Amino acid sequence: MNRFIHYLLSIVLFFFSVTVAYGASNSVVPYGDYSQWCSAYGTCRENLGPKEAEEAIEGYFASKGLRATNIRHKERFVEAEIYRDNRLVDKILFDRKTGRIRSIY
Numbered sequence: 001m002n003r004f005i006h007y008l009l010s011i012v013l014f015f016f017s018v019t020v021a022y023g024a025s026n027s028v029v030p031y032g033d034y035s036q037w038c039s040a041y042g043t044c045r046e047n048l049g050p051k052e053a054e055e056a057i058e059g060y061f062a063s064k065g066l067r068a069t070n071i072r073h074k075e076r077f078v079e080a081e082i083y084r085d086n087r088l089v090d091k092i093l094f095d096r097k098t099g100r101i102r103s104i105y
Helices: 002-025 050-062
Strands: 067-074 077-084 087-095 100-103
Touching: 050 067, 050 077, 050 087
Parallel strands: none
Antiparallel strands: 067 077, 077 087, 087 100
């Protein structure tokens, strides 16, 4: 009986560690990452225009093998849906003033 509990506990811990590792490696947007268009300190020389914001979003996610679609402008912010292989993996908010990208999903 003691051996059975040991095996069962080992199996549960194995699957738990695999699940945690998969979740960590499967993240799309680290909280508060910045686009290449602005500095890492969260400032842009000036607000990015709508076209520049779209290019920044698409370029950032294309470098990660993802696709940004359904881009919607809302004053200073831009919302976009992020897809991997036709599967929605995240919704993001891009700040045109700071260049900051964060998940809103």
